[in-house]
Amino acid sequence: MSAVAYRWLMTAPQVPQVREAFEPFPPAPGEVVVEVAGCGVCHTDLGYFFDGVRTNHVLPLALGHEVSGRVVAAGAGAERWTGRQVIVPAVIPCGECDLCRRGRGAICRAQKMPGNDIQGGFASHIVVPARGLCEVDPARLAAAGLALADVSVVADAVTTPFQAVSRAGVQPGSLAVVIGAGGVGGYCVQIARAFGATVVAIDVDSAKLETISHHGAALTLDAREHDARALKGAVSAFAKERGLPATEWFVFECSGTAAGQATAWSLLVHGATLGVVGFTMDKVEVRLSNLMAFDARALGNWGCPPEQYPAALDLVLSGKVQVKPFVEAHPLADINRIFEAVHHREIGRRAVLVP
Numbered sequence: 001m002s003a004v005a006y007r008w009l010m011t012a013p014q015v016p017q018v019r020e021a022f023e024p025f026p027p028a029p030g031e032v033v034v035e036v037a038g039c040g041v042c043h044t045d046l047g048y049f050f051d052g053v054r055t056n057h058v059l060p061l062a063l064g065h066e067v068s069g070r071v072v073a074a075g076a077g078a079e080r081w082t083g084r085q086v087i088v089p090a091v092i093p094c095g096e097c098d099l100c101r102r103g104r105g106a107i108c109r110a111q112k113m114p115g116n117d118i119q120g121g122f123a124s125h126i127v128v129p130a131r132g133l134c135e136v137d138p139a140r141l142a143a144a145g146l147a148l149a150d151v152s153v154v155a156d157a158v159t160t161p162f163q164a165v166s167r168a169g170v171q172p173g174s175l176a177v178v179i180g181a182g183g184v185g186g187y188c189v190q191i192a193r194a195f196g197a198t199v200v201a202i203d204v205d206s207a208k209l210e211t212i213s214h215h216g217a218a219l220t221l222d223a224r225e226h227d228a229r230a231l232k233g234a235v236s237a238f239a240k241e242r243g244l245p246a247t248e249w250f251v252f253e254c255s256g257t258a259a260g261q262a263t264a265w266s267l268l269v270h271g272a273t274l275g276v277v278g279f280t281m282d283k284v285e286v287r288l289s290n291l292m293a294f295d296a297r298a299l300g301n302w303g304c305p306p307e308q309y310p311a312a313l314d315l316v317l318s319g320k321v322q323v324k325p326f327v328e329a330h331p332l333a334d335i336n337r338i339f340e341a342v343h344h345r346e347i348g349r350r351a352v353l354v355p
């Protein structure tokens with residue numbers, strides 16, 4: 001525990017993050033110190049850094065809420081976690097309030113999100129509540145050919161679409177359409193497939209569509225080549241050809257763009273379920289009454305309750321959801337350069353920063 005811990009702090013929007021030493025030891029009762037193996041760069045981080053989205057914690061603040069690592073110290077009551085490999089949930093509910101007791105921890109008003117409410121994971125170490133940690137079995141991890149840093153993306157990029165697909169009620173025989181086949185959508189496709197759906201992926205990047213065609217998408221459509229009407233026609237024709245339902249489609253918007261949201265809306269059919277997974281500050285104009293006319297519904301989910309992390313991790317460790325083709329590791333020391341590259345969409349895969 002003698003090595004100096006450090007984290008990269010955001011001091012103001014668009015000002016390069018700076019490295020700061022800090023003392024994480026000893027953790028308070030109920031908390032643990034996690035030595036970070038990797039922390040994924042999420043578009044939410046970019047929203048704080050580039051778009052001026054406000055963090056709940058005052059600046060300076062280390063961003064990063066997609067963390068895996070090893071527990072190197074535990075406070076009173078959390079001793080059993082010492083030495084274990086873990087995934088830190090992106091949203092850590094208090095576990096005690098009325099909402100938490102009713103299983104609605106995702107909207108707990110006392111929740112802690114690393115890199116938003118508390119110091120985040122772009123760091124050598126992070127201090128977090130032990131409650132909600134998801135244990136990673138090192139033997140299964142090795143058998144799956146994965147490093148601990150690879151599964152950092154389970155903290156958000158995998159579990160958020162997992163919760164969306166699970167809550168939407170996707171089941172064997174369903175038709176699911178995923179808009180955006182990148183860092184989050186690539187997992188959404190695989191998860192919907194694992195739940196038994198036949199999946200159509202839509203993107204504007206032919207390389208991403210090519211990758212996802214090998215990982216669960218039965219049909220890929222390039223949104224640059226079809227207008228909204230043609231996209232819906234192509235999905236309808238595919239459904240007919242495969243004997244899939246013409247109604248009750250599941251549409252998951254994962255691109256986090258206004259154009260993707262408009263496309264998702266245009267794909268609503270009778271009884272459809274729209275899952276809004278991606279985030280953007282942009283606005284779209286829609287005829288909201290389509291929900292009424294189609295007897296459809298639109299859902300959103302803020303992360304995923306920690307209780308569901310083991311099931312999502314199991315999909316990864318069993319190989320049903322492949323993470324390797326969708327992540328790339330970079331040194332944490334390059335954080336400012338990587339933020340720029342992801343912002344300018346020069347990196348299509350999920351960037352994981354490794355201390």
Ligand SMILES: [Zn+2]
Nearest residue numbers: 042043044156
């Ligand atoms: Zn995120």
Ligand SMILES: [Zn+2]
Nearest residue numbers: 094097100108
């Ligand atoms: Zn709570």
